[in-house]
Amino acid sequence: MRSIRIHVTVAALAMLACAGDRETGDAAGTRTQFRDSAGIRIVENTRPPGGSRLDWRLGPEPIVSIGRMEGEDPYLFERVFGAAVLSGGRILIGDAGTKELRVFDRDGNHLETWGGEGEGPGEFEAAARPYALALLPGDSIVLWEYSFPELTVFGPGGEFLRRFTPESSRWDYWDRRSHLRPLDVSRSGLILASQDDIYFDPMEVEVWDAAGEIRGSLGAHPGREAIRRGDAEPEAVMFGRYVRLQAWGDLFIISTNYRYEFRAFAADGSLARIIRMDHVLREPTEAHIEAYIAERVSRIPDDRADQRAERARTLRAMPLAEHLPAFAGIRGDDALGHLWVYEYEAPGEETAGTLFNIFDPEGRVLGFFELPEGMSILEIGADHILGRVENDLGVQSVQLWRLER
Helix, strand or coil: CCCCCECCCHHHHHHHCCCCCEEEECCCCCEEEEEEECCEEEEEECCCCCCCCCCCEECCCCCEEECCCCCCHHHCCCCEEEEEECHHHCEEEEECCCCEEEEECCCCCEEEEEECECCCCCCECCCCCEEEEEECCCCCEEEEECCEEEEEEECCCCCEEEEECCHHHCCCCCCCCCCCEEEEECCCCCEEEECCCCCCCCEEEEEECCCCCEEEEEEEECCCCEECCCCCCCEECECCCCEEEEEECCEEEEEECCCCEEEEECCCCCEEEEEEECECCCCCCHHHHHHHHHHHHCCCCCCCHHHHHHHHHHHHCCCECCCCCCCCEEEECCCCCCEEEECCCCCCCCCCCEEEEEECCCCCEEEEEEECCCCEEEEECCCEEEEEEECCCCCEEEEEEEEEC
């Protein structure tokens, strides 16, 4: 692994300016430059001031919270794998434990249930593991399973439409790592799919339509950084490179965490946009390593001392990346086309809340926005956020929050 340092200054941005380029700024001192190179839009951003926040607001409390510790079955969740707000304000929630899609009104009252375990149309066999869902144009819902490329599509009223395995997934029952799997859905209903980034480096990435037909290849890209020794399982690298794939409007982002850069591709595989923000990579310290090990050992109960000690020895033997990640993850704004970037918190330096850096549809950095700690985003709407939360007893609920931008 070689050392990579990225530090773009305002002066450097100015030197890049040429005819047809433009540069914008704000009162806080953040600057963005746009330029074109061989038909590719390149957007260079300076970093927003530390401690600054966008003038966005999350409501003081959820509009509605759905999920209980006890009561009627529709309000009890084993593992929420997705949620969305349908037309008319109905709230759709997927539960992997029961393999059901449950529909609630805006007040949290249960209306109906779709799917479930069984052998009928729209039902799932006992071994099925629903993993994610997304809305298609027209309020149809596509659902896919964990480690299996089969997709199921329901109509907006819960009617079963189709179930299929895309031919290009090259599914092989005896080699479950060989297929491409769905990951996300674009604004126009195209499906982003890739090989498993743990077992494939490089990995292939494709775009399918909602019937499973291939619409374009996005090529081969670096997978997750690992040490591979013959046929043995890949060995993870502490703080190593990983890939992030995300639909963003009608583009598809494929980026790795070793630099603060997002490469957005069109469905035909052409590189359409590169968004960057200045960032200085940090080398992991001994304190980072010890905090990383302590957090993972803490997941093992205290009364299993031997397991905790063995886990600590295994972690200390892991190969170490030269740099900490530049960012933690990305998510497309489902309504207005913003890109939400999860800021990376080094082990031992975690703060309360989850911090995002928000970019507009052009790639211009807008600033930081913070969500409460422990909320997993399921959907970002124009004026709302759907999030999954879990209490100390492991009870999951889905909350609808008002978002004021």
